Amino acid sequence: MSAVVLLALGLGLMALGYFVYSKFIAEKIFRLDPDFKTxxxxxxxxxxxxPTNRYVLWGHHFTSVAGAAPIVGPAIAVIWGWLPAFLWVSIGTVVFAGVHDTGAVWASVRNKARSVGSLTGDVVGKRARSVFMIVIFLLLLMVNAVFAVVIAGLMMKFSSAVVPVWGAILVALIIGQLIYRRILSLAVVSVIGVVALYALIGIGPSVPVQMPEQVGALSGNAVWILILFGYAAIASLLPVWMLLQPRDYINGLQLFIGLIILYGALVMFNPALVAPMYNTNLPEGTPSMLPLLFVTIACGAISGFHGxxxxxxxxxxxxxxxxxxxVGYFGAVGEGMLALGAILAATAGFATYGEWSAMYDAFGKGGVNAFVEGGAYIISNGIGLPETTAATLLTVMAALFAGTTMDTGLxxxxxxxxxxGEIYNQQWMKKPAIATLLAVVSCLVLAFGAGADGSGGLIIWPLFGTTNQLLAGLTLLVVTVILVRLGRPMWYxxxxxxxxxxxxxxxLFAQLKSFYEAENYFLLGLDIVVLVASILVAMECAAALKRVRQEKVDATS
Structure with missing residues (x-):
């Protein structure tokens, strides 16, 4: 089958979702009010x-939620075949992620911008809030620790990406001043920023920066991780307009241009999907597609981190x-488009089925490497860009988005x-600098607790998908209860x-079995914690909805 056909189907479904379904959800379910004081x-x-221009804010939201996960998850899940991954990304984006993201923004805005975790105490109950806060903390630990490993690994492997990745921060700082102080129009600033980013990508291969394999007692990878957390700590304390907004906005534009290049090359090259539609020749040890497909692909279909x-x-x-x-629904569509690009690169970016099966010789293989190598193959054959330059482009894309997610995550x-600090009346924890220090220390303890290379976060990463989807369920629960209280349709x-x-x-039950058989008792214990949390959430969900509906019956009787 031609990859162009799959591209057209995916983009068509997502366009239908934004222009039709999201309009219905915004006007009839959430009833967004232009006169509400945000x-x-x-x-x-x-x-x-x-208060932020919606295009700039879309850039922040989209690039913060995108990160590396909508590349990694789909590019791993195609081991089961391209059709299941395609269907979950397309349907998930339209029916799940867009509604989830828009609802989370709406619920928070209507409650003084409180986090969904904080809202849970009022909307559902204090027990649910406690579960929510623990799940949130676990998820943020995973995201921050692992994305640092991903970025460090990319910079160690692709030295040509170092200058573009760090140069983008300087570009963002300049862009932030130009936008905030209204020195130039947004359109002019956008052109300047994008040109500067792509100039850096062009310069990158000419000035590679290679971190030594060993720096004193630390590996080069570990040094990059420490540098990244130092940067993220500073970024988390700066005003959002100074770095976070402009960095995310320019990265958002850069991603769309990158996707246009990838999609355009795909159309011109018109490769076939060499991966099977449904893979019946799975490598030994590959788990069942159901239910693991729905947690392997989280970002790109629906993700609790978005909430x-x-x-x-x-x-x-x-x-x-x-x-x-x-901002919310189209941000989810943007991530869905990235996930679709990852699926196409990982299934049509190989010359033969043999090359593809060599990449996917075990479950968990593929990921960023399949996206970069497959995407570079398509771009090189489609528009004639050298594969090294194309690989740098895609590597910088992945690293920049992992970086913006890490900025926001910290x-x-x-x-x-x-x-x-607010909940437990601990005034010292409410100070930004101290709270940031606690966040960084907790991430570094996880990262370096299992070894000097800083990759400790990878130990608990197998639980990311289930923890992330549990969090998405909690967010949908809060939004559903609010809708019921307002007397609005809840089934959406x-x-x-x-x-x-x-x-x-x-x-979670499937993972429980695999962790037990592998005698991985650490992950087994964490899995049990997340499983208990899931059951508690389901019970709280039923109780909260029953309680709210009874309150409405009593009020009308």
Missing amino acids: PAHEFEDGVDFV LVAGGTTSKQLNKETDARF RLQRYIFQEW TLAPLIFLMVMTVLA
Whole structure:
């Protein structure tokens, strides 16, 4: 089958979702009000609460939620065949992720930009809030620790990407000043930023920066991880307009241009999908597709991390409530397009089935390497760009998005410590610098606790998918309860919630069995914790909905 046909089908479904389904959800279910005074205006402080142009805010939200996960998950899941991955990404983006992200932004904006974790205490109950906060903390630990490993690994392997990755920070700082101080129009600033980024990508191969394999007692990989956390700590304390917004906005534009290049090359090259539609020749040890497909591909279909960004940073910058549709739903569509690109690169980016099967000789293989190598093959054959340059382009794309997610993730982790300070009346934890220090230390303990190379976060990464989907279920639960209280239709959020919770619990049981057989008792214990949390969430979900519906019956009787 031609990869162009799959591309057209995927983009068509996502366009239908945004122009038709999201309009219905925004107007009839969430009833977004352009005259509602958003927290960005109510609590404007120039640091975290900043009314923001919707295009700039979309760039922040989209690149914060995208990261490396919508590349890694789909590029691993195609081991089961391209059709299951394609269907879950396409349907998940339209029916699950878009509604989840828009609903999370709306719920937070309507409640003074409080995080969904904090809202859970009021909407569902204190027990659910406790579970939510633990799950959030675990997820942020995983994201921050692992994305640092991903970026460090990319810079160690592709030395040509170092200058573009770090040069993008300087570009963002300059762009931030130009936008915030209204020195130039947004259109002009956008052109300048994109040109500067691609100039850096062009320069990268000419000035490779290679970190030594060993720096004193630390590996080169570990040194990069420490540098990344030092940068992320500073970035999390700066006003959002200074670095976070412009970095995310320019990266968002860069991604879309990168996708246009990849999609354009795909159309011109018109390769066949060498991977099977449904793989019946799975490598030994590959787990069952059901239910693990739905947790292997989280970002790109639906992801709980999106709810953290929506209620953590995005809701504090929303200029008008109606912007939630563009920022939230179209942000999910953008991530779905990235996941679709990852599927195409990982299934059509190989000359033969033999080359593809050599890449996917075991479960967990593929990922970023399949995306970069497969995408570079397509771009090189489609538009004639040298494979080295194409690989640098895709590597920088993956590293920049992992970096923006890490920036936002550490800021969100700082918010979690500050919220704990608020909940437990610990004034010292509410100070930004101390909360940031606690966030960094907790990540570094995980990263370096299992070895000097800083890759400790990879130990618990197998639980990312289930933990992430549990968090998405909790977010949908909060939004559903709010809708029921307002007397609005609930099935548009409840149906995805039920499906997600069933698949997550089944996946947890499947992982429980595999961890036990592998005698991995550490992950076995963590799996049990997440499984218990899932069951508690399901029970709280049923109890909260029953309680709210009974309250409405009593009020009308």
